[in-house]
Amino acid sequence: MELLGQLGMGFEIAFSWQNLLYCLIGVTFGMLIGVLPGLGPSTGTAVLLPLTYGMEPIAAIIMLAGIYYGAMYGGTITSVLINTPGEAASVITCMDGYPMAQQGRAGTALGIAGIGSFIGGTISIIGLAFIGPPIARLALKFGPPEYFALLVLGMTMVIGLMGKSLVRGMIAALIGLALAMVGTDPVTGTFRFSFGIPELQDGFDFVPIAMGLLGISEIMLTAESLISSDKMPVLKGLLPRKEEWLPSLKAISRGTVIGFFIGLIPGTNSVIPTLMSYSLEKKMAKDPSRFGKGAIEGVAGPETANNSYCGGALIPLFTLGIPSSPTIAILLGAFIMHGLQPGPQLFQKNPEFVWGVIASMFIGNAILLVMNLPMAGLWAKLTQVPPKLLFPIILAIAVLGAYSIKNSVFDIGVMLGFGLLGYLLKKLDIPLAPVVLTFILGGLMESSLSQALVMYQGNFWRFFTNPLTAPLLILAILILVASIIAGIMKKKDMLASDIDI
Numbered sequence: 001m002e003l004l005g006q007l008g009m010g011f012e013i014a015f016s017w018q019n020l021l022y023c024l025i026g027v028t029f030g031m032l033i034g035v036l037p038g039l040g041p042s043t044g045t046a047v048l049l050p051l052t053y054g055m056e057p058i059a060a061i062i063m064l065a066g067i068y069y070g071a072m073y074g075g076t077i078t079s080v081l082i083n084t085p086g087e088a089a090s091v092i093t094c095m096d097g098y099p100m101a102q103q104g105r106a107g108t109a110l111g112i113a114g115i116g117s118f119i120g121g122t123i124s125i126i127g128l129a130f131i132g133p134p135i136a137r138l139a140l141k142f143g144p145p146e147y148f149a150l151l152v153l154g155m156t157m158v159i160g161l162m163g164k165s166l167v168r169g170m171i172a173a174l175i176g177l178a179l180a181m182v183g184t185d186p187v188t189g190t191f192r193f194s195f196g197i198p199e200l201q202d203g204f205d206f207v208p209i210a211m212g213l214l215g216i217s218e219i220m221l222t223a224e225s226l227i228s229s230d231k232m233p234v235l236k237g238l239l240p241r242k243e244e245w246l247p248s249l250k251a252i253s254r255g256t257v258i259g260f261f262i263g264l265i266p267g268t269n270s271v272i273p274t275l276m277s278y279s280l281e282k283k284m285a286k287d288p289s290r291f292g293k294g295a296i297e298g299v300a301g302p303e304t305a306n307n308s309y310c311g312g313a314l315i316p317l318f319t320l321g322i323p324s325s326p327t328i329a330i331l332l333g334a335f336i337m338h339g340l341q342p343g344p345q346l347f348q349k350n351p352e353f354v355w356g357v358i359a360s361m362f363i364g365n366a367i368l369l370v371m372n373l374p375m376a377g378l379w380a381k382l383t384q385v386p387p388k389l390l391f392p393i394i395l396a397i398a399v400l401g402a403y404s405i406k407n408s409v410f411d412i413g414v415m416l417g418f419g420l421l422g423y424l425l426k427k428l429d430i431p432l433a434p435v436v437l438t439f440i441l442g443g444l445m446e447s448s449l450s451q452a453l454v455m456y457q458g459n460f461w462r463f464f465t466n467p468l469t470a471p472l473l474i475l476a477i478l479i480l481v482a483s484i485i486a487g488i489m490k491k492k493d494m495l496a497s498d499i500d501i
Contacts, residue, residue: 007129010355014363019062019356022055026063027364030070031371034077041071042326043218046210047398049334057338058353062360064334068327069121069310069361073368076113076303080106092274096291096298109299111239112248114372116304120256121365124311127260128318129358133347135319142344144451145463149472150320151445155438156476166483172425172434179204179435180442199410206333208402208415209439213432215398216419219391221426244296251281251297255304262305263312273305311361317342318354321444329436 013019033044045067052060080097093113100109142150155173182193183203194200240248255277262273281301282291291298314331316322321343323329335342340350347354402415422432456462463469 006351006355007359009352010357010359011362013058013352013356014062014359018056019059019360020363022059022063023066023360023364024367026066027070027073027368027371029063030067030072031074031368033067034071034074041068042330043215044071045327045330046213046215047394049210049330049337050400050402052334052338055338057335057340058356060334060338061331061353061357064331065314065357065361066364068331069307069364070368072121072307072310073114073117073372076117077110077372080109080113080299092278092302093299095278096293096295099292099294100296100299103294105294108240108296110372112244112296112300113303114369116248116252116255116300117307117372118365118369119252120259120304120306120308121310121368122362123256124260124263124308125358125361125365126311128311128314128361132315132319132354132358135315135344137344142468144448144455145466146468146472148445148448148452149463149466149469149476151322151441151448153472153476153479155441155445156479166486168428168430169434172430172432173438175425176435176438177442179209179439180446199408203443204414204439205406205411206336206440208411209418210330210333210436211398211402212415212418212420213422213436216395216415217422217426217432219394220419220423223391240296247297248300251277251301252304254280255301256308259305259308259310260312263309264315273309274302277301277305318346319344321346323437323440326432326436329440332440 014023029044029048030041033041045064048067049064052064055063076093076097079093080101097109097113100106178193180203182200184190184201185192191201255273258277258280259273262276278291278298278301281295281297282288285291285295285297313325313328317328317332317335321332321341323332332342340346340353398415399412402411403409425432425435452463453460463473
């Protein structure tokens, strides 16, 4: 009953006209970002983050969260209509969504994707509302040693799960940690790695780094090869056939579970649950040969998993203060920017904020369902905007946003510099997500480690005698070892296949 009362309070806050307006703006921007090829949720959230300066914290996070899950919806439209994924998680949708469009069933593909996205997104938010508070209460027992061990586990999973190569993942993670070291030492208060530059005495600001690495670099890469189409399929018949409802609903239910639980794991991204959902649907199908030729389950399952992932990914952020993906890392930066510290005490100290944001997600999902079905054709036409007009506008917004942080030209230089760095890292196939995630986690980890070592009087081995920290650290070591073994086995298989050829 207490939970329902808190959720009711959240709806009162979310239904205020200001918060409704920001929710609408967020999901609309999210749809736009998802529809435009090459711009994903992390890019859009990073570029638009500076717009929230001066806003109330709850309105800012409502808008940014709306951009996040709105982009997940938007990416479906171009995947189905013109075989061009708006963001990475929608790549799988192309495999059966576009063949359905070629068969004259584009409306059905978008209809079941919208229904699945709504169900998956809504159920995952219910999971956030019910599972979040118990996890937060458990996490209140965590002190600096436990929090450090948890962060080590999260960082290990980031390194192990991101990218095709463990070595490249570790390179990316070390770059992020090195960036986190710039600024003032939390123990001694001395400046380090600032090279006499006054602007670096407080360290790098998260916003220009995120905008550069995830936004500017993506624009540069997309500008190299952007696919556009002038031909749009006709939309008709948004609902599946009678015999398709049962398999579609089964795919939606499985996709919801997969997406939600994958979202709980730090270091994952929305591509993983969509791949898992598609593979599962294909294995469970009576006729797997239909997949790739317009199987409706191949659209329903992955699209549901995609949006269910969003709610699951927010649980580690709200309850433990740990970002589980690049976009969630940007949301964490937004929390800190607005004077909020995500973690177990957030539910106690800022209940109006927490429940207002959660309630706004229910509203946002309902708005997106309405926007996603009857207006799909209109959204898809936005892909025909010439890149030579679109990208300069986005770049101008990014430059203005970077300058507005501290009214400093230095931040514009930081953003552009990290944009170039991100572009080069992507060319070298080094993943950017670990850079962003470890930059955020590095500072938190250092503070927790310093406090824990003070408690343990410098005895690091006491971490392995603590009943809470020991299992977390051992699990982190096992994950790292398993990742190394998997990488070695993969290289052996590749060498063996080359020899056979």
